[in-house]
Amino acid sequence: MASSGKIKSVWYCTSCGNESPKWMGRCPACGEWNTMVEEPKAPRSASAGGVAGRTRAFLDATQARPEPLESISFSDENRFSIGNGELDRVLGGGMVEGSMILIGGEPGIGKSTLSLQIPLSCPGLRTLYVSGEESAKQIKLRAQRLSGGDSNCLVLSETLLENILAQAREVKPQLLIIDSIQTIYSETIESSAGSVSQVRECASSLLRFAKETSTPVILIGHITKDGTIAGPKVLEHIVDVVLLFEGDTKGSYRILRSIKNRFGSTDELAVFEMTGAGLREVSNPSEILIPMHQDNLSGVAISAMMDGTRPFLVEIQALVSTAAYGTPQRSATGFDGRRLNMLLAVLEKRAGFKLAAKDVFLNIAGGLRVTDPACDLAIVASVLSSNFDLYISPKVCFAAEVGLSGEIRPVPQVERRIAEAEKLGFEQIYISSFNRAEALRPKGGKISVVAVSDIPALCRKLFQ
Numbered sequence: 128m129a130s131s132g133k134i135k136s137v138w139y140c141t142s143c144g145n146e147s148p149k150w151m152g153r154c155p156a157c158g159e160w161n162t163m164v165e166e167p168k169a170p171r172s173a174s175a176g177g178v179a180g181r182t183r184a185f186l187d188a189t190q191a192r193p194e195p196l197e198s199i200s201f202s203d204e205n206r207f208s209i210g211n212g213e214l215d216r217v218l219g220g221g222m223v224e225g226s227m228i229l230i231g232g233e234p235g236i237g238k239s240t241l242s243l244q245i246p247l248s249c250p251g252l253r254t255l256y257v258s259g260e261e262s263a264k265q266i267k268l269r270a271q272r273l274s275g276g277d278s279n280c281l282v283l284s285e286t287l288l289e290n291i292l293a294q295a296r297e298v299k300p301q302l303l304i305i306d307s308i309q310t311i312y313s314e315t316i317e318s319s320a321g322s323v324s325q326v327r328e329c330a331s332s333l334l335r336f337a338k339e340t341s342t343p344v345i346l347i348g349h350i351t352k353d354g355t356i357a358g359p360k361v362l363e364h365i366v367d368v369v370l371l372f373e374g375d376t377k378g379s380y381r382i383l384r385s386i387k388n389r390f391g392s393t394d395e396l397a398v399f400e401m402t403g404a405g406l407r408e409v410s411n412p413s414e415i416l417i418p419m420h421q422d423n424l425s426g427v428a429i430s431a432m433m434d435g436t437r438p439f440l441v442e443i444q445a446l447v448s449t450a451a452y453g454t455p456q457r458s459a460t461g462f463d464g465r466r467l468n469m470l471l472a473v474l475e476k477r478a479g480f481k482l483a484a485k486d487v488f489l490n491i492a493g494g495l496r497v498t499d500p501a502c503d504l505a506i507v508a509s510v511l512s513s514n515f516d517l518y519i520s521p522k523v524c525f526a527a528e529v530g531l532s533g534e535i536r537p538v539p540q541v542e543r544r545i546a547e548a549e550k551l552g553f554e555q556i557y558i559s560s561f562n563r564a565e566a567l568r569p570k571g572g573k574i575s576v577v578a579v580s581d582i583p584a585l586c587r588k589l590f591q
Contacts, residue, residue: 138163139323144361167317210248213408219391225341231348231356232372238347246280253279255300259286259310273405288313307347330365378494394435413440416493426513430505431526431544438547442492445509461491477533478582501538503529522554533582537562549574
């Protein structure tokens with residue numbers, strides 16, 4: 128009798144959600160190491176009502192039948208605007224009815240603020256805001272800080288999934304917001320909230336509610352110390368859209384990046400500024416990412432970069448000084464330090480600049496982190512400017528990649544970079560001479576395009 132009352136447990140992989148009867152150092156499904164956690168096994172009744180049971184019930188309810196692909200009608204009428212231009216663009220033109228959106232980010236980055244601003248900016252949108260972390264009074268205080276006026280937003284402070292679904296079916300909202308999915312739990316699962324099985328089952332139940340009622344659902348998710356969304360990887364497979372909030376919590380600018388989108392492109396991103404009244408849309412980030420400063424400063428160069436399909440002009444700052452403590456320092460903020468070392472090695476080997484005994488510090492203005500190879504030429508120009516103590520004109524920008532042999536390589540979508548630089552009043556842009564002839568000779572443009580083939584050619588034209 129004693130053994131029959133013993134609670135059985137299984138091991139789940141936190142990366143992919145794979146189930147195993149015993150602990151293993153490496154997950155056989157995804158191959159990740161040390162990701163298995165022990166949790167109580169769900170009762171048989173709960174397992175029967177799991178994903179497979181819900182799928183059968185959903186098919187029976189909707190009477191789904193196979194039909195030819197040609198006979199399926201499609202229209203964009205199920206997409207609506209949520210009153211936020213930047214967020215609408217990242218979602219692909221608006222929110223789709225019946226979709227599930229997952230927003231992840233570090234604590235304090237602005238996930239709850241963004242999710243609350245949606246119903247406040249759409250007074251006609253009947254919204255059910257469910258919070259498992261804050262009370263209704265705390266949400267009211269945030270709404271007052273966000274200058275929220277009349278809104279059709281209902282607030283529910285609850286963590287039990289069954290109660291949330293019951294209230295949602297009674298209220299029949301046009302939008303359901305869950306803050307956060309890691310705090311929601313179901314009575315059918317014996318493990319605690321935030322566990323692999325709880326997150327998987329709760330997300331599956333909310334997905335069924337979204338598809339049955341055509342109600343879009345926004346889930347707020349925590350992230351781990353590695354920057355990935357907490358919980359099993361199956362959570363990202365279940366949802367339709369995954370948005371990741373990035374940025375320095377000490378700074379004011381935030382980037383909302385699309386990681387997955389079944390209804391649009393994943394190359395879109397939105398830029399927001401955190402203010403005392405909430406998140407403000409930044410329609411032209413280039414004007415903000417190029418700070419105003421004193422002219423004739425050495426070590427400053429402007430790069431025409433691309434993040435997804437959006438062009439940015441960002442300021443790159445470099446400082447080169449004699450090593451004071453014997454061993455030269457290499458420090459990069461907002462840029463890959465290993466790639467900086469590679470560019471310095473190219474300058475040393477291919478161009479003959481003696482930088483091995485000097486400290487080199489690099490900073491990307493605005494608190495951004497860039498990965499576009501087109502920033503290579505601007506980084507090289509800023510390092511040489513600081514080394515020679517010669518300033519670069521603030522009306523000059525750069526867009527090219529630097530190879531290991533010192534050659535200047537072309538980058539994609541250079542026409543869009545040139546157009547963005549011209550729109551912001553730049554008079555000259557340096558690109559690779561290996562670009563297409565159309566890019567080297569833009570028609571009707573007021574900006575001068577300078578083509579360079581290697582680093583020595585860059586120095587002759589830039590510091591002549």
